[in-house]
Structure formats: C-alpha cells, structure tokens
Amino acid sequence: MPAITVTGMSCQHCVKAVTTALEAIEGISDVSIDLVSGNVEWKEASPVPTETIENAITGIGFEIKK
Template identity: 45%
Template sequence: MRTRTIEVKGMSCNHCVQSVTRALSGIEGLTNVKVDLTFGTATYDETKPVADDVVKAAIERIGFTAGNYR
C-alpha cells in the first residue's frame, strides 16, 4: 500500500471537499481519502495500483482541476 497526494484546484468550500472525497472514494483501490481545503490537496492510500489518469479524470469530471502529485 502506498499513500499519494495530489493537488486539487478550484475548491472553495466544504461541499467541494465532500464532492472530491466522494469521487475518489468511488475508485476501486483507493481508501482513506482525505481532502484538505486549505492546502488544496487530496491524499489517499492505494490498496492496489491505480493509474494517475484515473484519479485525475475523476477530479476533473466533477468540475475541478487535478494538479501535480506531491
């Protein structure tokens, strides 16, 4: 298992945080999703490899911009 953190741009409220959390939690292989509004990031654990493009697409599908991994 590895932990990843990705930038999420465009979040402005707790509803945004909940939306990103839901979107990432719905991806098979991702657990312990934590979205931080202040830092504009989403951190999650991978229980199996998940392609970066899959995560970025889930973020962008709900109207936010996926940035770089940290």
C-alpha cells in the same frame, strides 16, 4: 500515501464531492483533503493509474495543479 493538489475547491461541499469521486474508484480509501492547500491524499489497496484519478476529479469540475 499518494497525493495531488486540486484547485477550485472552496467549501466542505467541494471536499465531499472530491472525496466521493475518489472513493468510487476501486482500491481507493481513506481520502484526506486539506481545503486551504488543496492537498488530497488517499490510500490505495493496489496501484491506481494517475489518469483514472485525474479523470474522476476533472469530471466533477475541479482541476489538478501540475
């Protein structure tokens, strides 16, 4: 299962926003987020470019921890 760490999330509204942004990408489903660690995991029906995922998250105001 692919995963990244997202920073800046502080509540369930943040979790919902990131989940919605990722699930809007074709091929992504079953997004799972640990609010405390910022770990975000999802399933891909087919490979999704990392840049697409990062743009979806940064586009709604969160940052990717690298």
